[in-house]
Amino acid sequence: MKITLKRIAYRPTYTIGKLYIDGKYFCDTLEDTKREVKIMHETCIPAGSYQVTVNMSNRFKRLMPLLLNVPGFEGIRIHNGSTAAHTSGCILVGKNSIVGQLTESKATFENLFKLLQSTKDKITIEIS
Numbered sequence: 498m499k500i501t502l503k504r505i506a507y508r509p510t511y512t513i514g515k516l517y518i519d520g521k522y523f524c525d526t527l528e529d530t531k532r533e534v535k536i537m538h539e540t541c542i543p544a545g546s547y548q549v550t551v552n553m554s555n556r557f558k559r560l561m562p563l564l565l566n567v568p569g570f571e572g573i574r575i576h577n578g579s580t581a582a583h584t585s586g587c588i589l590v591g592k593n594s595i596v597g598q599l600t601e602s603k604a605t606f607e608n609l610f611k612l613l614q615s616t617k618d619k620i621t622i623e624i625s
Contacts, residue, residue, distance in 0.1 A: 498613070500549065500622040502588065504541075507531050511581035512541050513593055518612060524605045525593035529584050535569055538585040542567050542624070549575075549620040551613055562613055564588075564622060577606035 499519055506513040507530065514526040528541040547564040554561040554574060564573040570586055578589040579599050590606050591599030599605075613620060 498616045498618045498620045500620065502526055502622060502624045504528075504531075504544075504625065508597065511584075511597055513597075516590060516609075518609075523609065524590045525599060527578070527581060527584065527589040527591070527593070527597075527599050529581055529586055540586060542570050542573055542586060542588075544624045546621060546623045549613070549622050551610075560610075560614075562610070562620075575606070575609065577602040 501517040502514050503517070504512050504514040510530055512528040512530055514528065516523045516526050529539050530541065532540045542564070547567055549562050549564055551560050551562055553559070557576065562575040567573045573587055575588045575590060577591065578584060579591070579602055580597070583589060589599055589602060590609055591602030592605065594600045
C-alpha cells in the first residue's frame with residue numbers, strides 16, 4: 498500500500514496536506530509547521546519516503562500506525578486530532594473544513610486504520 502502526503506499550505510503554526518492511498522484522495526492532514534531548526538513537538542517531519550508499521554502505542558494504549566526511520570524524530574504516528582496543538586510532530590487526519598483545523602478526525606482515522614489493518618502489502622508513505 499502506498500500512502501502519499503502532499504503538503505499544500507505552510508502556515509506559521511501548522512501545515513495542511515492531502516493524503517492519498519494508492520493514488521486516490523483519502524483525506525486532509527494537519528501537521529506542525531515546517532522549520533529550518535527543529536523545535537521538539539512543534540516541527541513537521543522532513544519530506545521523504547518512510548515505511549509504516551502498525552504497533553502498540555504506549556501513549557495512546559492501542560494499535561496505531563508508526564513511521565519508521567524518520568531522521569531526527571522518534572515515535573511519529575498517524576492519528577486523530579483537530580489542531581496543531583494535538584500533533585506533537587505527528588500527522589493528523591480528517592477534513593480541513595475549518596481554517597487551521599480538522600473535523601471528523603476520529604472517524605477518518607478509524608477508516609484509515611481499517612485499511613491499514615486489512616492490507617497484507619508493505620505500507621509506505623511518501624511525503625512531499
